[in-house]
Amino acid sequence: xxxxxxxxxxxxxxxxxxxxxxxxxxxxxxxxxxxxxxxxxxxxxxxxxxxxxxxxxxxxxxxxxxxxxxxxxxxxxxxxxxxxxxxxxxxxxxxxxxxxxxxxxxxxxxxxxxxxxxxxxxxxxxxxxxxxxxxxxxxxxxxxxxxxxxxxxxxxxxxxxxxxxxxxxxxxxxxxxxxxxxxxxxxxxxxxxxxxxxxxxxxxxxxxxxxxxxxxxxxxxxxxxxxxxxxxxxxxxxxxxxxxxxxxxxxxxxxxxxxxxxxxxxxxxxxxxxxxxxxxxxxxxxxxxxxxxxxxxxxxxxxxxxxxxxxxxxxxxxxxxxxxxxxxxxxxxxxxxxxxxxxxxxxxxxxxxxxxxxxxxx
Ligand SMILES: NC(=O)c1ccc[n+]([C@@H]2O[C@H](COP(=O)([O-])OP(=O)(O)OC[C@H]3O[C@@H](n4cnc5c(N)ncnc54)[C@H](O)[C@@H]3O)[C@@H](O)[C@H]2O)c1
Numbered sequence: 001x002x003x004x005x006x007x008x009x010x011x012x013x014x015x016x017x018x019x020x021x022x023x024x025x026x027x028x029x030x031x032x033x034x035x036x037x038x039x040x041x042x043x044x045x046x047x048x049x050x051x052x053x054x055x056x057x058x059x060x061x062x063x064x065x066x067x068x069x070x071x072x073x074x075x076x077x078x079x080x081x082x083x084x085x086x087x088x089x090x091x092x093x094x095x096x097x098x099x100x101x102x103x104x105x106x107x108x109x110x111x112x113x114x115x116x117x118x119x120x121x122x123x124x125x126x127x128x129x130x131x132x133x134x135x136x137x138x139x140x141x142x143x144x145x146x147x148x149x150x151x152x153x154x155x156x157x158x159x160x161x162x163x164x165x166x167x168x169x170x171x172x173x174x175x176x177x178x179x180x181x182x183x184x185x186x187x188x189x190x191x192x193x194x195x196x197x198x199x200x201x202x203x204x205x206x207x208x209x210x211x212x213x214x215x216x217x218x219x220x221x222x223x224x225x226x227x228x229x230x231x232x233x234x235x236x237x238x239x240x241x242x243x244x245x246x247x248x249x250x251x252x253x254x255x256x257x258x259x260x261x262x263x264x265x266x267x268x269x270x271x272x273x274x275x276x277x278x279x280x281x282x283x284x285x286x287x288x289x290x291x292x293x294x295x296x297x298x299x300x301x302x303x304x305x306x307x308x309x310x311x312x313x314x315x316x317x318x319x320x321x322x323x324x325x326x327x328x329x330x331x332x333x334x335x336x337x338x339x340x341x342x343x344x345x346x347x348x349x350x351x352x353x354x355x356x357x358x359x360x361x362x
Pocket of ligand 1: 044046047050071072073076103104105106107109129130131132133136137138139140141142143152169170171172173174177264
């Protein structure tokens with residue numbers, strides 16, 4: 001299978017996204033993104049035994065080292081960013097050094113943030129190895145880490161020099177993680193691309209079976225969508241916020257159920273269904289479309305409801321969302337398959353009503 005290359009158009013900071021099978025071994029494709037002599041690969045203890053050697057094999061001629069971090073969201077911390085700095089210093093890394101982030105979104109966010117800070121910003125290359133990272137977190141330049149006070153509270157916009165999505169790496173991804181990534185693919189169809197949504201419905205079985213050509217097509221469609229949004233609204237002054245469809249409900253659910261109970265993509269799946277139901281209860285979206293959305297997510301083996309939960313507490317958690325401004329609840333509501341909108345001042349009684357019915361037939 002040949003690789004596909006897309007562009008994120010950001011003027012002098014534009015970069016390619018390469019998508020295809022066995023790209024790790026095709027170092028000619030990605031070595032061009034490395035400008036200086038020093039390269040630090042940042043990865044974790046799960047991904048390193050699987051893929052690190054293949055990346056290292058492509059780095060002959062560079063002064064390179066690897067930092068292998070423990071696995072897990074709880075390690076997306078400033079302390080580990082400090083470890084990256086220490087390793088860069090030990091390597092003698094100068095301003096033209098490159099960090100290669102090899103792993104899922106946790107590694108990409110952390111390594112990207114370290115790259116944004118080292119000597120006020122050096123290059124980094126994303127090699128995402130989860131579906132979520134391939135379709136979402138590796139593209140767009142949002143980097144950062146968690147604090148005890150909350151998720152992703154410290155970060156920077158810092159675009160990578162290149163993204164290399166080797167779809168062969170998905171073969172080792174646990175099924176739950178793979179499905180969680182599909183939730184974000186559904187999101188792109190739901191908020192901006194009715195054709196993609198229908199294509200996902202038609203190809204659901206092939207996607208669940210991880211058929212390489214179909215998976216690559218889903219990644220490409222997602223990246224095309226995200227790249228377009230990022231090119232038009234890099235710093236999220238408007239349209240980029242639509243990518244948070246389902247996320248305000250989802251983050252509240254993640255917090256309410258305790259981090260680790262629901263994967264992010266699972267929480268987003270439930271969140272999108274809740275946002276869709278809220279939108280149809282406010283007569284902004286057709287009820288049949290909300291049903292189609294729930295059916296597609298269910299076909300991917302994703303949850304579409306969560307019971308029991310305390311609706312009042314969820315609303316309180318939603319008020320803490322970063323997207324809110326000046327105390328008013330700002331939500332991404334739905335207009336039906338292929339369209340979404342940002343709405344401020346949504347009536348909390350309508351949200352409560354939907355949450356109270358969470359678990360009823362959908
Ligand atoms: N920057 C952004 O725009 C953005 C967008 C969405 C999410 N995120 C962030 O991404 C993170 C979630 O990313 P994620 O879902 O990739 O989680 P993750 O990075 O924790 O990876 C999930 C699990 O899969 C393992 N893994 C990774 N690749 C593997 C492979 N090929 N084979 C086997 N196991 C593999 C990881 O070690 C981990 O255990 C969160 O921290 C979230 O905040 C960032």
